[in-house]
Amino acid sequence: MGGPTGTEPMTTSDWGDWLPRAIEAADPDGVAVWYLGCNGFVLKGSEGTTLFVDPYLGTGDPPRTVRMIPVPFDPTDVGDADAVFATHEHSDHVHGESQAPILERTGAPFVAPDASMAAAREDQSWEDRWDLTDDQFQEVVEGDVVEVGEFTVHVVEVNDPDAEHPVGYVFEHDAGTVFHPGDSRPAEWFVALGEEFDIDLGIVAFGTAGMIPDKQTREPTYTKWYNDEGEAVEAASALQADRLLPSHWDMWKGLTADPTALQDHVDSFEHPRRLELVEIGDRVDL
Template sequence: MSVHSDWGDWLPTAVAEADPDGLDLWYLGCNGFALKTSDETTVFIDPYLGIGDPPRTVRMIPIPFAPEDVRSADALLATHEHTDHTHGPSQAPILTGTDAEFFGPSASAEIARAWTNEYGVDADGISEIAEGDTLEIGSLTVHVEPAHDPDADHPVSYVVEHDSGTFFHGGDARPSEAFEDIGSRYDIDLAVVAFGSSGMIPDKQTREPTYTKWYADENMAAEAANQLRTDRLLPTHWDMWKGLTADPSALRDHVRGFEHPRTLEVLEIGDRTSV
Protein backbone atom coordinates (compact mmCIF):
# COMPACT_ATOMS: atom_id res chain seq x y z
CA MET A 1 0.00 0.00 0.00
CA SER A 2 1.52 3.32 -1.06
CA VAL A 3 0.73 6.74 0.39
CA HIS A 4 -0.50 9.56 -1.81
CA SER A 5 0.07 13.08 -0.52
CA ASP A 6 -2.72 15.64 -0.82
CA TRP A 7 -0.19 18.46 -0.45
CA GLY A 8 2.77 17.36 -2.58
CA ASP A 9 6.14 17.60 -0.87
CA TRP A 10 6.04 21.14 0.52
CA LEU A 11 5.82 20.12 4.20
CA PRO A 12 8.83 17.75 4.33
CA THR A 13 10.69 20.29 2.18
CA ALA A 14 9.87 23.00 4.72
CA VAL A 15 11.24 20.82 7.52
CA ALA A 16 14.38 19.96 5.56
CA GLU A 17 15.09 23.59 4.70
CA ALA A 18 14.26 25.03 8.12
CA ASP A 19 17.02 26.52 10.29
CA PRO A 20 15.62 26.63 13.84
CA ASP A 21 17.23 28.73 16.56
CA GLY A 22 16.52 25.99 19.10
CA LEU A 23 13.93 23.20 18.89
CA ASP A 24 11.04 23.62 16.44
CA LEU A 25 8.23 21.24 15.65
CA TRP A 26 5.63 20.78 12.94
CA TYR A 27 2.20 19.31 13.62
CA LEU A 28 1.47 16.50 11.15
CA GLY A 29 -2.16 16.01 12.17
CA CYS A 30 -3.58 13.21 14.33
CA ASN A 31 -0.79 12.88 16.93
CA GLY A 32 2.21 13.19 14.62
CA PHE A 33 5.10 15.63 14.88
CA ALA A 34 8.36 16.39 13.15
CA LEU A 35 11.01 17.87 15.45
CA LYS A 36 14.13 19.68 14.26
CA THR A 37 16.89 21.40 16.21
CA SER A 38 19.47 24.07 15.46
CA ASP A 39 22.07 21.36 14.71
CA GLU A 40 19.61 19.66 12.29
CA THR A 41 18.75 16.74 14.53
CA THR A 42 15.41 15.56 13.12
CA VAL A 43 12.98 13.26 14.89
CA PHE A 44 9.48 12.09 13.93
CA ILE A 45 6.95 11.08 16.58
CA ASP A 46 3.87 9.03 15.59
CA PRO A 47 3.67 10.14 11.94
CA TYR A 48 0.51 8.66 10.42
CA LEU A 49 -0.39 9.05 6.75
CA GLY A 50 -3.17 6.50 6.43
CA ILE A 51 -6.87 7.03 5.77
CA GLY A 52 -8.11 4.92 8.69
CA ASP A 53 -10.41 1.94 8.26
CA PRO A 54 -13.50 3.29 6.47
CA PRO A 55 -16.32 3.23 7.32
CA ARG A 56 -15.23 2.51 10.91
CA THR A 57 -12.56 5.19 11.21
CA VAL A 58 -12.56 7.89 8.54
CA ARG A 59 -9.71 10.39 8.19
CA MET A 60 -10.97 13.99 8.22
CA ILE A 61 -7.75 15.87 7.35
CA PRO A 62 -5.36 15.90 4.37
CA ILE A 63 -2.47 13.48 4.03
CA PRO A 64 0.27 16.12 4.29
CA PHE A 65 3.17 14.30 2.63
CA ALA A 66 4.35 11.00 1.21
CA PRO A 67 6.89 9.30 3.50
CA GLU A 68 9.28 8.84 0.56
CA ASP A 69 9.63 12.64 0.44
CA VAL A 70 11.26 12.83 3.87
CA ARG A 71 14.86 13.80 3.14
CA SER A 72 16.50 13.35 6.52
CA ALA A 73 15.63 11.84 9.89
CA ASP A 74 17.65 10.58 12.84
CA ALA A 75 14.90 8.72 14.69
CA LEU A 76 11.24 7.77 14.57
CA LEU A 77 9.48 7.33 17.90
CA ALA A 78 6.18 5.50 18.45
CA THR A 79 4.14 6.00 21.61
CA HIS A 80 2.06 2.81 21.28
CA GLU A 81 0.91 0.10 18.90
CA HIS A 82 -2.34 1.51 17.49
CA THR A 83 -2.39 1.86 13.69
CA ASP A 84 -2.39 5.65 13.75
CA HIS A 85 0.81 5.60 15.81
CA THR A 86 2.70 2.56 14.48
CA HIS A 87 2.00 2.19 10.76
CA GLY A 88 4.13 0.44 8.14
CA PRO A 89 3.01 2.36 5.03
CA SER A 90 3.62 5.68 6.83
CA GLN A 91 6.80 4.88 8.70
CA ALA A 92 8.74 2.13 6.92
CA PRO A 93 9.60 4.37 3.91
CA ILE A 94 11.00 6.98 6.30
CA LEU A 95 13.21 4.32 7.86
CA THR A 96 14.42 2.90 4.54
CA GLY A 97 14.90 6.31 2.93
CA THR A 98 16.88 7.93 5.75
CA ASP A 99 19.27 7.00 8.55
CA ALA A 100 16.43 6.98 11.08
CA GLU A 101 16.19 4.29 13.75
CA PHE A 102 12.80 3.15 15.02
CA PHE A 103 12.17 3.31 18.76
CA GLY A 104 8.99 1.98 20.32
CA PRO A 105 7.65 0.04 23.30
CA SER A 106 7.25 -3.73 23.10
CA ALA A 107 3.94 -3.92 21.19
CA SER A 108 5.07 -1.26 18.68
CA ALA A 109 8.46 -2.86 18.16
CA GLU A 110 6.79 -6.20 17.49
CA ILE A 111 4.78 -4.64 14.68
CA ALA A 112 7.84 -2.86 13.27
CA ARG A 113 9.86 -6.08 13.12
CA ALA A 114 7.41 -7.36 10.50
CA TRP A 115 8.47 -4.47 8.28
CA THR A 116 11.84 -6.14 7.69
CA ASN A 117 10.19 -8.60 5.31
CA GLU A 118 7.33 -6.46 4.03
CA TYR A 119 9.22 -3.22 3.40
CA GLY A 120 12.91 -4.10 3.63
CA VAL A 121 13.51 -2.25 6.90
CA ASP A 122 16.86 -3.11 8.53
CA ALA A 123 16.16 -5.22 11.62
CA ASP A 124 19.13 -3.63 13.37
CA GLY A 125 17.37 -0.28 13.06
CA ILE A 126 14.43 -1.33 15.24
CA SER A 127 14.91 -0.81 18.97
CA GLU A 128 12.51 -1.80 21.72
CA ILE A 129 12.41 0.72 24.55
CA ALA A 130 10.73 0.76 27.94
CA GLU A 131 9.85 3.13 30.72
CA GLY A 132 12.98 4.49 32.42
CA ASP A 133 15.13 4.38 29.29
CA THR A 134 16.97 7.48 28.07
CA LEU A 135 17.93 8.04 24.42
CA GLU A 136 20.59 10.44 23.17
CA ILE A 137 19.60 11.50 19.65
CA GLY A 138 21.85 14.26 18.34
CA SER A 139 21.28 17.30 20.55
CA LEU A 140 18.10 15.79 22.05
CA THR A 141 17.82 13.77 25.23
CA VAL A 142 14.65 11.67 25.18
CA HIS A 143 13.32 10.15 28.39
CA VAL A 144 10.85 7.26 28.07
CA GLU A 145 8.12 7.63 30.68
CA PRO A 146 4.92 5.74 31.59
CA ALA A 147 1.54 6.59 30.10
CA HIS A 148 -2.00 5.66 31.12
CA ASP A 149 -3.87 4.67 27.97
CA PRO A 150 -6.46 1.99 28.82
CA ASP A 151 -6.98 1.21 25.13
CA ALA A 152 -3.33 0.31 24.40
CA ASP A 153 -1.29 -2.79 25.23
CA HIS A 154 1.97 -0.95 25.98
CA PRO A 155 1.85 2.85 25.79
CA VAL A 156 4.70 5.18 26.73
CA SER A 157 5.21 8.93 26.77
CA TYR A 158 8.31 10.93 25.85
CA VAL A 159 10.03 13.86 27.53
CA VAL A 160 12.30 15.51 24.95
CA GLU A 161 14.95 17.79 26.40
CA HIS A 162 16.94 20.37 24.44
CA ASP A 163 19.03 23.35 25.49
CA SER A 164 16.16 25.59 24.37
CA GLY A 165 13.38 23.84 26.29
CA THR A 166 11.49 20.65 27.14
CA PHE A 167 8.74 19.05 25.04
CA PHE A 168 6.36 16.34 26.26
CA HIS A 169 4.42 13.95 24.05
CA GLY A 170 1.85 11.85 25.88
CA GLY A 171 0.58 9.75 23.00
CA ASP A 172 -3.11 9.06 23.62
CA ALA A 173 -2.68 8.94 27.41
CA ARG A 174 -5.13 10.39 29.90
CA PRO A 175 -4.58 12.00 33.32
CA SER A 176 -2.97 9.69 35.86
CA GLU A 177 -0.44 9.37 38.64
CA ALA A 178 2.13 8.89 35.89
CA PHE A 179 1.52 12.45 34.68
CA GLU A 180 1.74 13.73 38.27
CA ASP A 181 5.14 12.10 38.66
CA ILE A 182 6.41 13.40 35.30
CA GLY A 183 5.28 16.92 36.17
CA SER A 184 7.17 16.79 39.46
CA ARG A 185 10.44 15.71 37.84
CA TYR A 186 10.63 17.82 34.68
CA ASP A 187 10.18 21.48 33.82
CA ILE A 188 7.91 21.08 30.78
CA ASP A 189 7.57 24.02 28.40
CA LEU A 190 5.17 22.49 25.86
CA ALA A 191 3.01 19.39 26.35
CA VAL A 192 0.93 17.44 23.84
CA VAL A 193 -2.31 15.89 25.10
CA ALA A 194 -4.68 13.92 22.87
CA PHE A 195 -8.11 15.60 22.96
CA GLY A 196 -11.40 14.60 21.41
CA SER A 197 -15.11 14.06 21.80
CA SER A 198 -17.00 10.85 22.43
CA GLY A 199 -19.03 9.27 19.65
CA MET A 200 -20.64 6.19 18.17
CA ILE A 201 -17.98 4.31 16.22
CA PRO A 202 -18.57 0.90 14.58
CA ASP A 203 -17.14 -1.93 16.66
CA LYS A 204 -14.00 -3.48 15.16
CA GLN A 205 -15.52 -6.98 15.02
CA THR A 206 -19.28 -6.56 14.86
CA ARG A 207 -19.32 -3.17 13.07
CA GLU A 208 -22.24 -2.19 15.32
CA PRO A 209 -22.19 1.48 16.42
CA THR A 210 -20.57 1.54 19.86
CA TYR A 211 -20.04 4.34 22.37
CA THR A 212 -16.38 5.28 22.04
CA LYS A 213 -14.14 7.53 24.12
CA TRP A 214 -10.51 7.24 23.06
CA TYR A 215 -9.04 10.57 24.17
CA ALA A 216 -9.22 13.14 26.94
CA ASP A 217 -12.27 15.39 27.05
CA GLU A 218 -12.07 19.06 28.05
CA ASN A 219 -11.83 18.51 31.81
CA MET A 220 -9.41 15.60 31.46
CA ALA A 221 -7.14 17.66 29.20
CA ALA A 222 -7.13 20.47 31.75
CA GLU A 223 -6.35 17.97 34.50
CA ALA A 224 -3.49 16.50 32.47
CA ALA A 225 -1.99 19.95 31.90
CA ASN A 226 -2.09 20.64 35.62
CA GLN A 227 -0.56 17.29 36.48
CA LEU A 228 2.26 17.90 34.00
CA ARG A 229 2.70 21.50 35.24
CA THR A 230 3.27 22.54 31.65
CA ASP A 231 3.63 26.16 30.58
CA ARG A 232 1.88 25.52 27.25
CA LEU A 233 -0.73 22.94 26.32
CA LEU A 234 -1.01 21.72 22.72
CA PRO A 235 -4.13 19.60 22.06
CA THR A 236 -3.91 17.00 19.30
CA HIS A 237 -6.04 14.26 17.70
CA TRP A 238 -9.16 16.48 17.74
CA ASP A 239 -8.90 16.86 13.94
CA MET A 240 -8.62 13.24 12.92
CA TRP A 241 -11.61 10.87 13.05
CA LYS A 242 -15.13 11.44 11.77
CA GLY A 243 -17.47 11.32 14.77
CA LEU A 244 -14.75 12.08 17.33
CA THR A 245 -13.61 15.53 16.23
CA ALA A 246 -13.73 18.40 18.71
CA ASP A 247 -13.16 22.14 18.98
CA PRO A 248 -9.78 22.76 20.68
CA SER A 249 -10.64 26.41 21.34
CA ALA A 250 -13.26 25.14 23.82
CA LEU A 251 -10.38 24.20 26.11
CA ARG A 252 -9.75 27.88 26.89
CA ASP A 253 -12.72 27.97 29.25
CA HIS A 254 -11.52 24.80 30.96
CA VAL A 255 -7.88 25.74 31.57
CA ARG A 256 -8.02 29.47 32.28
CA GLY A 257 -8.84 29.04 35.97
CA PHE A 258 -5.78 26.90 36.68
CA GLU A 259 -2.12 27.70 37.19
CA HIS A 260 -1.17 25.38 34.33
CA PRO A 261 -1.08 25.75 31.43
CA ARG A 262 -0.27 29.42 31.12
CA THR A 263 -0.97 29.23 27.38
CA LEU A 264 -3.24 27.11 25.21
CA GLU A 265 -1.56 26.67 21.86
CA VAL A 266 -3.78 25.43 19.01
CA LEU A 267 -2.07 24.20 15.84
CA GLU A 268 -3.62 22.99 12.63
CA ILE A 269 -2.05 20.33 10.47
CA GLY A 270 1.12 21.72 8.84
CA ASP A 271 1.67 24.46 11.45
CA ARG A 272 5.07 25.11 13.04
CA THR A 273 5.96 26.26 16.53
CA SER A 274 9.03 26.56 18.76
CA VAL A 275 9.62 24.99 22.17
Protein backbone atom coordinates in the same frame (compact mmCIF):
# COMPACT_ATOMS: atom_id res chain seq x y z
CA MET B 1 -8.91 -2.83 22.67
CA GLY B 2 -9.75 0.70 21.60
CA GLY B 3 -8.18 2.80 18.91
CA PRO B 4 -7.61 1.98 15.26
CA THR B 5 -5.94 -1.37 14.69
CA GLY B 6 -4.80 -3.39 11.71
CA THR B 7 -3.07 -2.42 8.48
CA GLU B 8 -4.59 -0.16 5.87
CA PRO B 9 -3.09 1.52 2.83
CA MET B 10 -1.58 4.95 2.54
CA THR B 11 -3.21 7.38 0.19
CA THR B 12 -1.43 9.87 -2.04
CA SER B 13 -0.45 13.14 -0.37
CA ASP B 14 -2.84 16.03 -0.90
CA TRP B 15 -0.04 18.57 -0.43
CA GLY B 16 2.87 17.32 -2.52
CA ASP B 17 6.28 17.64 -0.87
CA TRP B 18 6.19 21.21 0.44
CA LEU B 19 5.99 20.23 4.13
CA PRO B 20 9.05 17.90 4.24
CA ARG B 21 10.95 20.47 2.15
CA ALA B 22 9.97 23.22 4.62
CA ILE B 23 11.11 21.08 7.56
CA GLU B 24 14.43 20.31 5.87
CA ALA B 25 15.01 24.00 5.05
CA ALA B 26 14.14 25.22 8.55
CA ASP B 27 16.95 26.54 10.74
CA PRO B 28 15.38 26.99 14.18
CA ASP B 29 17.11 28.95 16.93
CA GLY B 30 15.94 26.37 19.48
CA VAL B 31 13.42 23.64 18.70
CA ALA B 32 10.77 23.78 16.00
CA VAL B 33 7.74 21.48 16.31
CA TRP B 34 5.44 20.70 13.39
CA TYR B 35 2.00 19.15 13.82
CA LEU B 36 1.30 16.42 11.26
CA GLY B 37 -2.33 15.89 12.21
CA CYS B 38 -3.70 12.96 14.22
CA ASN B 39 -0.97 12.63 16.91
CA GLY B 40 2.03 12.97 14.62
CA PHE B 41 4.81 15.50 15.15
CA VAL B 42 8.25 16.44 13.89
CA LEU B 43 10.83 18.03 16.22
CA LYS B 44 13.88 19.73 14.76
CA GLY B 45 16.67 21.21 16.85
CA SER B 46 19.03 24.09 16.16
CA GLU B 47 21.80 21.68 15.11
CA GLY B 48 19.52 19.91 12.64
CA THR B 49 18.52 16.78 14.58
CA THR B 50 15.09 15.75 13.25
CA LEU B 51 12.76 13.43 15.16
CA PHE B 52 9.42 12.03 14.01
CA VAL B 53 6.83 10.94 16.59
CA ASP B 54 3.81 8.84 15.56
CA PRO B 55 3.66 10.06 11.94
CA TYR B 56 0.55 8.63 10.30
CA LEU B 57 -0.40 9.00 6.63
CA GLY B 58 -3.08 6.34 6.37
CA THR B 59 -6.75 6.74 5.58
CA GLY B 60 -8.17 4.67 8.44
CA ASP B 61 -10.63 1.81 8.01
CA PRO B 62 -13.82 3.31 6.51
CA PRO B 63 -16.57 3.33 7.53
CA ARG B 64 -15.27 2.60 11.04
CA THR B 65 -12.46 5.15 11.10
CA VAL B 66 -12.65 7.85 8.43
CA ARG B 67 -9.77 10.33 8.01
CA MET B 68 -11.00 13.94 8.14
CA ILE B 69 -7.77 15.80 7.25
CA PRO B 70 -5.31 15.88 4.33
CA VAL B 71 -2.41 13.46 3.99
CA PRO B 72 0.36 16.05 4.37
CA PHE B 73 3.26 14.30 2.62
CA ASP B 74 4.50 11.10 1.05
CA PRO B 75 6.97 9.29 3.36
CA THR B 76 9.35 8.73 0.45
CA ASP B 77 9.74 12.53 0.26
CA VAL B 78 11.32 12.63 3.72
CA GLY B 79 15.06 13.12 3.34
CA ASP B 80 16.11 13.87 6.91
CA ALA B 81 15.20 11.84 9.99
CA ASP B 82 17.38 10.85 12.93
CA ALA B 83 14.75 8.67 14.62
CA VAL B 84 11.09 7.69 14.38
CA PHE B 85 9.37 7.19 17.75
CA ALA B 86 6.12 5.28 18.37
CA THR B 87 4.11 5.69 21.57
CA HIS B 88 1.90 2.59 21.23
CA GLU B 89 0.79 -0.14 18.87
CA HIS B 90 -2.43 1.22 17.31
CA SER B 91 -2.22 1.61 13.55
CA ASP B 92 -2.44 5.41 13.62
CA HIS B 93 0.80 5.30 15.63
CA VAL B 94 2.56 2.25 14.14
CA HIS B 95 1.90 2.11 10.40
CA GLY B 96 4.30 0.54 7.95
CA GLU B 97 3.20 2.52 4.89
CA SER B 98 3.75 5.76 6.82
CA GLN B 99 6.92 5.00 8.73
CA ALA B 100 8.95 2.22 7.12
CA PRO B 101 9.74 4.24 3.96
CA ILE B 102 11.20 6.97 6.18
CA LEU B 103 13.39 4.39 7.92
CA GLU B 104 14.43 2.84 4.60
CA ARG B 105 15.30 6.18 3.00
CA THR B 106 17.12 7.75 5.97
CA GLY B 107 18.53 4.76 7.91
CA ALA B 108 16.92 6.16 11.07
CA PRO B 109 16.05 3.85 13.97
CA PHE B 110 12.48 2.96 14.93
CA VAL B 111 12.19 3.52 18.69
CA ALA B 112 9.19 1.88 20.36
CA PRO B 113 7.96 -0.32 23.25
CA ASP B 114 7.49 -4.07 22.83
CA ALA B 115 3.87 -4.13 21.65
CA SER B 116 4.61 -1.49 19.02
CA MET B 117 7.71 -3.38 17.95
CA ALA B 118 5.67 -6.56 17.57
CA ALA B 119 3.10 -4.70 15.47
CA ALA B 120 5.87 -3.53 13.13
CA ARG B 121 7.98 -6.65 12.90
CA GLU B 122 5.47 -9.48 13.33
CA ASP B 123 2.01 -8.19 12.43
CA GLN B 124 3.02 -5.84 9.60
CA SER B 125 6.32 -7.53 8.58
CA TRP B 126 8.21 -4.31 7.87
CA GLU B 127 11.51 -6.14 7.29
CA ASP B 128 9.96 -8.30 4.58
CA ARG B 129 8.40 -5.36 2.77
CA TRP B 130 11.12 -2.71 3.06
CA ASP B 131 14.92 -2.73 3.07
CA LEU B 132 15.52 -2.37 6.80
CA THR B 133 18.21 -3.76 9.10
CA ASP B 134 17.85 -5.38 12.49
CA ASP B 135 19.75 -2.59 14.25
CA GLN B 136 17.15 -0.06 13.09
CA PHE B 137 14.67 -1.53 15.58
CA GLN B 138 15.34 -0.13 19.06
CA GLU B 139 12.99 -1.43 21.75
CA VAL B 140 12.57 0.73 24.86
CA VAL B 141 10.89 0.51 28.26
CA GLU B 142 9.92 3.03 30.87
CA GLY B 143 13.00 4.49 32.53
CA ASP B 144 15.20 4.28 29.44
CA VAL B 145 17.07 7.36 28.25
CA VAL B 146 17.85 7.66 24.55
CA GLU B 147 20.35 10.16 23.16
CA VAL B 148 19.64 11.29 19.60
CA GLY B 149 21.79 14.14 18.39
CA GLU B 150 21.05 17.21 20.46
CA PHE B 151 18.01 15.63 22.17
CA THR B 152 17.89 13.56 25.37
CA VAL B 153 14.73 11.45 25.30
CA HIS B 154 13.25 9.97 28.48
CA VAL B 155 10.82 7.05 28.14
CA VAL B 156 8.08 7.39 30.77
CA GLU B 157 4.93 5.66 31.96
CA VAL B 158 1.58 6.91 30.69
CA ASN B 159 -2.08 5.98 31.11
CA ASP B 160 -3.75 4.79 27.92
CA PRO B 161 -6.26 2.10 28.90
CA ASP B 162 -6.95 1.26 25.24
CA ALA B 163 -3.34 0.28 24.42
CA GLU B 164 -1.45 -2.89 25.28
CA HIS B 165 1.82 -1.16 26.22
CA PRO B 166 1.90 2.61 25.74
CA VAL B 167 4.80 4.89 26.67
CA GLY B 168 5.42 8.62 26.60
CA TYR B 169 8.52 10.54 25.59
CA VAL B 170 10.04 13.59 27.25
CA PHE B 171 12.23 15.33 24.68
CA GLU B 172 14.83 17.47 26.44
CA HIS B 173 16.83 20.11 24.57
CA ASP B 174 18.81 23.13 25.69
CA ALA B 175 16.02 25.31 24.30
CA GLY B 176 13.19 23.56 26.15
CA THR B 177 11.29 20.35 26.82
CA VAL B 178 8.44 18.70 24.89
CA PHE B 179 6.28 15.92 26.33
CA HIS B 180 4.42 13.55 23.99
CA PRO B 181 2.37 10.98 25.96
CA GLY B 182 0.62 9.37 23.01
CA ASP B 183 -3.10 9.04 23.67
CA SER B 184 -2.69 9.04 27.47
CA ARG B 185 -5.36 10.17 29.89
CA PRO B 186 -4.43 11.88 33.17
CA ALA B 187 -2.39 9.83 35.62
CA GLU B 188 -1.54 10.35 39.28
CA TRP B 189 2.19 10.12 38.50
CA PHE B 190 2.00 13.08 36.09
CA VAL B 191 2.54 15.31 39.12
CA ALA B 192 5.93 13.68 39.69
CA LEU B 193 6.78 14.03 36.00
CA GLY B 194 5.90 17.71 36.17
CA GLU B 195 8.19 18.14 39.15
CA GLU B 196 11.05 16.20 37.55
CA PHE B 197 10.91 17.87 34.13
CA ASP B 198 10.35 21.50 33.26
CA ILE B 199 7.82 20.87 30.49
CA ASP B 200 7.53 23.79 28.10
CA LEU B 201 5.14 22.14 25.64
CA GLY B 202 2.75 19.37 26.67
CA ILE B 203 0.90 17.49 23.94
CA VAL B 204 -2.44 15.98 24.95
CA ALA B 205 -4.79 13.90 22.77
CA PHE B 206 -8.20 15.59 22.78
CA GLY B 207 -11.52 14.49 21.31
CA THR B 208 -15.16 13.74 21.83
CA ALA B 209 -17.12 10.54 22.22
CA GLY B 210 -19.17 9.13 19.37
CA MET B 211 -20.98 6.13 17.96
CA ILE B 212 -18.29 4.27 15.98
CA PRO B 213 -18.88 0.91 14.24
CA ASP B 214 -17.57 -1.98 16.31
CA LYS B 215 -14.44 -3.63 14.90
CA GLN B 216 -16.06 -7.08 14.65
CA THR B 217 -19.82 -6.54 14.42
CA ARG B 218 -19.75 -3.11 12.72
CA GLU B 219 -22.65 -2.13 14.98
CA PRO B 220 -22.52 1.53 16.14
CA THR B 221 -20.90 1.50 19.58
CA TYR B 222 -20.30 4.27 22.11
CA THR B 223 -16.59 5.10 21.75
CA LYS B 224 -14.28 7.39 23.70
CA TRP B 225 -10.58 7.13 22.84
CA TYR B 226 -9.15 10.52 23.91
CA ASN B 227 -9.35 13.16 26.64
CA ASP B 228 -12.37 15.38 27.03
CA GLU B 229 -11.96 19.06 27.98
CA GLY B 230 -11.59 18.44 31.70
CA GLU B 231 -9.20 15.54 31.31
CA ALA B 232 -6.97 17.38 28.84
CA VAL B 233 -6.47 20.32 31.15
CA GLU B 234 -6.19 18.06 34.20
CA ALA B 235 -3.27 16.28 32.54
CA ALA B 236 -1.55 19.52 31.50
CA SER B 237 -2.05 21.02 34.97
CA ALA B 238 -0.57 17.98 36.73
CA LEU B 239 2.42 18.12 34.37
CA GLN B 240 2.85 21.85 35.11
CA ALA B 241 3.18 22.37 31.37
CA ASP B 242 3.71 25.97 30.31
CA ARG B 243 1.89 25.40 27.01
CA LEU B 244 -0.82 22.87 26.18
CA LEU B 245 -1.04 21.68 22.58
CA PRO B 246 -4.19 19.60 21.93
CA SER B 247 -3.80 16.94 19.25
CA HIS B 248 -5.89 14.20 17.61
CA TRP B 249 -9.07 16.33 17.68
CA ASP B 250 -8.96 16.71 13.89
CA MET B 251 -8.66 13.09 12.80
CA TRP B 252 -11.59 10.67 12.97
CA LYS B 253 -15.13 11.33 11.78
CA GLY B 254 -17.46 11.21 14.78
CA LEU B 255 -14.69 11.87 17.32
CA THR B 256 -13.55 15.34 16.23
CA ALA B 257 -13.67 18.24 18.67
CA ASP B 258 -13.27 22.01 18.94
CA PRO B 259 -9.96 22.79 20.70
CA THR B 260 -11.03 26.39 21.40
CA ALA B 261 -13.40 24.88 23.97
CA LEU B 262 -10.34 24.25 26.15
CA GLN B 263 -9.71 27.95 26.73
CA ASP B 264 -12.21 28.42 29.58
CA HIS B 265 -10.79 25.34 31.33
CA VAL B 266 -7.20 26.56 30.94
CA ASP B 267 -8.12 29.93 32.42
CA SER B 268 -9.08 28.23 35.70
CA PHE B 269 -5.62 26.76 36.36
CA GLU B 270 -2.12 28.05 37.00
CA HIS B 271 -0.88 25.54 34.42
CA PRO B 272 -0.95 25.43 31.50
CA ARG B 273 -0.17 29.13 31.11
CA ARG B 274 -1.05 29.11 27.42
CA LEU B 275 -3.19 27.14 25.00
CA GLU B 276 -1.28 26.41 21.78
CA LEU B 277 -3.85 25.83 19.03
CA VAL B 278 -2.43 24.40 15.80
CA GLU B 279 -3.78 22.76 12.68
CA ILE B 280 -2.11 20.16 10.49
CA GLY B 281 1.09 21.57 8.97
CA ASP B 282 1.50 24.33 11.58
CA ARG B 283 4.82 25.03 13.37
CA VAL B 284 5.46 26.18 16.93
CA ASP B 285 8.83 27.06 18.43
CA LEU B 286 10.61 26.66 21.76
